[in-house]
Amino acid sequence: MIEDPKQGLAMHRWMVLSRALDEACCQESAHWFPSRGEEAVPVGTFYGLRPDDVCAPGDRGSPIVFVMRGVALTQVWPGALGKRTGFGRGRHFSFTAPIELRVLPYIAGDLGPIISQATGTAFAQKYRKSDAVTAVSFGDGTSNRGDFHEAVNLGAAWRLPIVYVIQNNHWAISMPLEKATAAKRLADRAIGYGIPGVAVDGNDVLAVHAAVQEAVRRARAGHGPTLIEAETFRMRGHIAADTASYRSAAQVEEWQGRDPIRRLEERLLAAGVLSAEEAQAVWAEAAQEVGEAKAAAQRHPDILPTDLGLDEIFSTPLGGA
Amino acid sequence: MPARRMTFVEALVEGIREEMRRDPNVFVLGQDIGPFGGSLRSTLGLWEEFGPARIFDTPISESAAAGLCIGAALEGLRPILDISFGEFLPSAMPQLVLHAPVVHWLTLGKARVPLTIRTKVGEGPYGGHPQCFEAWFAHVPGLKVVMPSTPADAKGLMKSAIRDDDPVLFFEHMYLYHGVRDMVPDGEHLVPIGRADVKRPGKDVTVAATAWMVHRALQAAHQFAAEGVEVEVLDLRTLAPLDVAGLLASVRKTGRLVVAHEAWKIGGLGAEVAATVAEQGFGYLKAPVVRVGAPHTPVPAHPTIRRAFLPDAQDVTNAVRAVLKYSA
Numbered sequence: 001m002i003e004d005p006k007q008g009l010a011m012h013r014w015m016v017l018s019r020a021l022d023e024a025c026c027q028e029s030a031h032w033f034p035s036r037g038e039e040a041v042p043v044g045t046f047y048g049l050r051p052d053d054v055c056a057p058g059d060r061g062s063p064i065v066f067v068m069r070g071v072a073l074t075q076v077w078p079g080a081l082g083k084r085t086g087f088g089r090g091r092h093f094s095f096t097a098p099i100e101l102r103v104l105p106y107i108a109g110d111l112g113p114i115i116s117q118a119t120g121t122a123f124a125q126k127y128r129k130s131d132a133v134t135a136v137s138f139g140d141g142t143s144n145r146g147d148f149h150e151a152v153n154l155g156a157a158w159r160l161p162i163v164y165v166i167q168n169n170h171w172a173i174s175m176p177l178e179k180a181t182a183a184k185r186l187a188d189r190a191i192g193y194g195i196p197g198v199a200v201d202g203n204d205v206l207a208v209h210a211a212v213q214e215a216v217r218r219a220r221a222g223h224g225p226t227l228i229e230a231e232t233f234r235m236r237g238h239i240a241a242d243t244a245s246y247r248s249a250a251q252v253e254e255w256q257g258r259d260p261i262r263r264l265e266e267r268l269l270a271a272g273v274l275s276a277e278e279a280q281a282v283w284a285e286a287a288q289e290v291g292e293a294k295a296a297a298q299r300h301p302d303i304l305p306t307d308l309g310l311d312e313i314f315s316t317p318l319g320g321a
Numbered sequence: 322m323p324a325r326r327m328t329f330v331e332a333l334v335e336g337i338r339e340e341m342r343r344d345p346n347v348f349v350l351g352q353d354i355g356p357f358g359g360s361l362r363s364t365l366g367l368w369e370e371f372g373p374a375r376i377f378d379t380p381i382s383e384s385a386a387a388g389l390c391i392g393a394a395l396e397g398l399r400p401i402l403d404i405s406f407g408e409f410l411p412s413a414m415p416q417l418v419l420h421a422p423v424v425h426w427l428t429l430g431k432a433r434v435p436l437t438i439r440t441k442v443g444e445g446p447y448g449g450h451p452q453c454f455e456a457w458f459a460h461v462p463g464l465k466v467v468m469p470s471t472p473a474d475a476k477g478l479m480k481s482a483i484r485d486d487d488p489v490l491f492f493e494h495m496y497l498y499h500g501v502r503d504m505v506p507d508g509e510h511l512v513p514i515g516r517a518d519v520k521r522p523g524k525d526v527t528v529a530a531t532a533w534m535v536h537r538a539l540q541a542a543h544q545f546a547a548e549g550v551e552v553e554v555l556d557l558r559t560l561a562p563l564d565v566a567g568l569l570a571s572v573r574k575t576g577r578l579v580v581a582h583e584a585w586k587i588g589g590l591g592a593e594v595a596a597t598v599a600e601q602g603f604g605y606l607k608a609p610v611v612r613v614g615a616p617h618t619p620v621p622a623h624p625t626i627r628r629a630f631l632p633d634a635q636d637v638t639n640a641v642r643a644v645l646k647y648s649a
């Protein structure tokens with residue numbers, strides 16, 4: 001059964017597009033963070049949010065969130081290819097989206113601070129008495145940082161309209177989760193902050209979406225944050241070049257059978273919402289779209305030395321506002 | 322402009338109060354800044370006027386508070402973060418040095434972080450939390466760092482900092498807090514960020530100083546006047562970006578430079594000032610540049626060794642004598 005076929009089809013399309021984009025990015029850069037197998041978390045979390053809601057997606061799988069927010073694929077690629085037309089014009093290490101779309105940039109390469117920053121956009125939403133909310137996602141490894149503790153505690157104490165989503169893919173580079181914490185479930189950490197903690201199957205996009213939407217409703221109604229742990233698995237290495245020889249093939253194989261896209265596809269097929277031919281077309285179109293967008297971006301102008309922006313450090317000139 | 326006599330901290334609070342009245346997007350957050358009135362009365366009276374809608378007591382979470390400010394600023398608010406003491410800045414380092422300063426540049430000016438971070442440093446009446454870390458922050462592109470020495474500058478720079486669209490780190494010296502009282506212009510008094518100020522003109526030696534060391538330099542200058550030596554006291558006021566033009570103009574006139582700050586001498590801001598003058602004003606110099614700063618030990622607790630540690634007016638005097646020994 002699929003409760004909302006339109007929604008199911010849309011999320012299927014986004015996940016397929018996410019995978020196609022990710023594969024292409026892996027081919028482009030050995031340093032890309034592959035998101036294969038984890039698509040259900042970013043798609044399920046950020047699908048269906050309002051334009052005035054703030055999205056702060058974790059780095060792994062974030063490009064699809066930009067596209068879902070309205071960034072064209074042709075605008076995503078220039079950043080990855082080091083073109084002048086990228087949003088960061090070569091100043092940013094990863095993809096980013098325009099701030100007007102209310103997607104928080106990963107400002108720097110250190111994990112954690114964005115959790116507090118997202119707590120700050122939620123603060124602003126409450127300060128302005130709007131019913132907009134913020135959703136932020138980050139890895140299991142990142143949830144061991146002090147930033148997580150301080151931010152979630154503060155968001156809870158002030159009942160801010162925010163949803164904290166842990167994309168638990170069981171690994172932080174070569175560090176397995178069970179060696180990084182004695183906690184059995186990361187969602188249990190919510191107890192310590194006095195907020196609901198929800199563990200959800202992170203390879204079931206409909207389940208992720210339902211859990212996040214429930215948390216969004218709570219947040220909009222003024223009941224404060226929810227901590228969601230979406231359990232998934234990092235199917236590839238930490239970066240495209242990482243062969244992940246530090247983990248067992250059996251563990252990877254076990255998760256192979258739980259592929260989130262295939263699982264949704266089977267449900268859509270069984271419910272008669274999607275035909276096999278249509279499914280095939282979705283995959284083919286995604287690959288084509290990604291390829292065409294990349295080819296188009298390759299013709300864009302390259303970054304120039306003057307793009308260093310020596311005079312663009314400050315917004316307000318010195319000598320007075 | 323009409324003016325009133327007030328303490329340094331009263332001037333700071335007046336600047337904040339006026340800006341909060343002017344712009345509803347300005348709010349203050351920090352520890353014990355509400356009904357308690359702020360450590361060393363840093364926010365006295367703000368809670369009574371603006372209440373819980375604009376004044377937010379935070380838990381002991383400097384890093385989250387700083388990150389929250391960045392997020393709030395990205396959504397168009399203008400936070401003032403009260404970090405009780407400079408010693409707690411390291412707890413918020415990622416937000417303050419890696420994140421807040423780069424947003425404007427990184428987003429090609431589309432996003433900005435109009436954030437004012439105020440914090441107390443230096444030797445104070447109780448001797449607690451004295452560490453001076455301003456040089457770390459002056460090192461980072463994208464942060465404006467200010468450190469006033471007078472009540473009038475404290476108010477004027479605070480108002481400019483709050484109106485500035487970039488992150489401004491505002492160092493408030495604890496000895497000056499209740500220790501200096503002076504005339505402060507009413508209302509619209511803005512001191513530009515990025516401009517040093519000659520606090521006492523002179524033609525023989527420039528002493529470029531910050532915060533309390535400005536007052537010690539003035540003390541030394543007063544004594545030298547009796548000997549017929551004219552010491553110019555240049556209050557740097559903005560530490561980043563430095564007012565290079567103002568600095569060079571003074572050294573061009575005097576030909577001699579002493580730099581004085583309470584922070585450690587090694588790797589301190591004085592090193593940057595001296596190097597800048599060596600690079601761009603070497604031809605003006607009649608003597609080597611001499612720095613006054615703290616010796617390279619952690620800050621000691623007991624008053625006897627604290628006194629031995631802290632640079633004072635005598636150190637400034639000795640430095641001035643040293644550069645006067647050279648004749649052109």
Ligand SMILES: Cc1ncc(C[n+]2csc(CCOP(=O)(O)OP(=O)(O)O)c2C)c(N)n1
Pocket residue numbers: 060109110111112138139140141142143169171172173234238
């Ligand atoms: C503060 C900080 N420490 C370490 C790193 C290096 N690092 C980059 S990604 C990563 C693993 C993160 O694990 P997790 O949060 O679970 O996210 P995942 O990579 O699994 O998506 C590490 C350790 C970093 N970027 N920032």
Ligand SMILES: [Mg+2]
Pocket residue numbers: 139140141167168169170171172173
């Ligand atoms: Mg992980």
